[in-house]
Amino acid sequence: MMRKALIFAALLVGAISVSAAGQAAPEAPPTLNMQNWPLPDTVSPEGKAATAAAASQAMPDPLPPVADIRKLIDAMQAAMGTELQKRYDVRIEASTIAGVPVRIVYPKGVSALGDGPVLLNLHGGGFAIDSGSLTETIPIAARTGLPVVAVLYRLAPEHPYPAALDDALAVYQALEKDRKARQIAVFGTSAGACLSGQLVAKLASLGRPMPAALGFLSGSADLSVRGDSESWMPGPGFDWVAAYAGKTAMTDPILSPIRGDVSGFPPTLLLTSSRDFLMSPTSIFARALHEKGVDVRLMMFDGLPHAFWAYMAIPESDQANEVVARFLKEKLDAAGK
Template identity: 85%
Template structure:
């Protein structure tokens, strides 16, 4: 197996599989060398240090199991962690469909239906290949905003290359827009979901459609045609996942890589990353580009923690990150309603 492929699934599975659980199913493998193995600074919580050490020690099988087996395993872990979060936050999760697309709707306490009020649209992470966040990314945000979250269970690569996932996201977004104005919708996603969220906004802009109230762009890549510096010294997916997702679409296409197009119409955008996140570079580059184009773009960087830690690590920094995201989305929705 290539180092890039190993790093790819390490990044995907780290977001859903506790080290001990995966180690039982996988033979030992030598640790990946890189920045993530350097001692963490004391700016990271005790809990953050322990969780990061467990993630770094996680063994990966070589060769990897078939993608169907990986999805089954990750889905089970997502469900287990989702149940814990649902209990903690007192939310209700409903399996449903919107515009014929399967979705998970997360209702916070005392909210029983979508109605025609403000709503959050989530596009989960997982390298476009698995679902590593439709529950763990959404439950804390629903509870902290007091708003329902619709998580799109979009079609996955490699079986369904671009634009399948984008088409699904757009269909659900437009269905939600039928019942409320665009400025009563906020969009957010982590990792691949951040990339897909940016693609959705770019697609809406290209169609001349009104923008959502806000975008939560949580550690993503808005230019799939190049690699940033952080990807050269921290383990990450490499290009295998990009090729599987893009299919026959050129990586410089301004929808699949929004930074290649006109981003001046993007809504207020919160960009979140960490100093040991392999997508630190593309996230910060996109923040700078949005800012240069006059967009209200806010970049928040945590110290020392790995990629998308807020979606799977039960640590104080995850609570802080989720609170930052929830407050930003809620404030922008409230402001748009005035």
């Protein structure tokens, strides 16, 4: 039962994500996609098995109500989080910062946030569920040796933009009271990547100092357009981005940072994979940052689906988490010198 739940949840993690709002998916003839394209030998056996298992499961039609989806994903996070907590020997604390609920993940040997370096996570889940506040954070806390604060921001559709951004900004500013901005690194996956970019854009608009680094892990910095990979790879079966954006124009330079001035962005790591339907917007943002002189790195994994590191227990997930942890730690160390 748990295996089936995790496979279904994995499908939802991929489906409840981000796509251009207000646009109908263009009709196209059948094409190769994750469901019928053989997996390459560059993918580990574990990666092949996990991807094939997820691809073999049909998306429920109709989809369950959002409240039921949240319960299912919460159960997935609890189950996977328990396993990760045992593996990495971390401590998880439920807390509140600036009136916003958070999960704080303490690596072994760290008992409090103190006033030292800290990582701020904005989880994925299509702005509507929590598909990563444990699975995205536990490996990073353990691998960096730094505490991670996962913001449990308000969710759409009940709380449209800028509610989630306001929550992220409030927590960030509270952390900044006890340390300099260069002692904070921000990262997020999927919708959390989008929100992370929006947070940095908001800080820039306020004239605030930049964090030491940004981990933009498979997202979009322009919600007003659809990239090529979104047209030929399986993506969301539904679109909650419009509900998230509310009355804000998709071209707003905070909602879609690429529409504004990104020249002041901190060093940024962008992570994607070749069967990630958000491969195009992730790489487009990498190019935009590079053109503005930002220290940017784009890392692509082969053959794996969207945000695989957040829900697949495979060697490539370990590799992805190591890439993220090393980048964030290196930039925090460099900024502190």
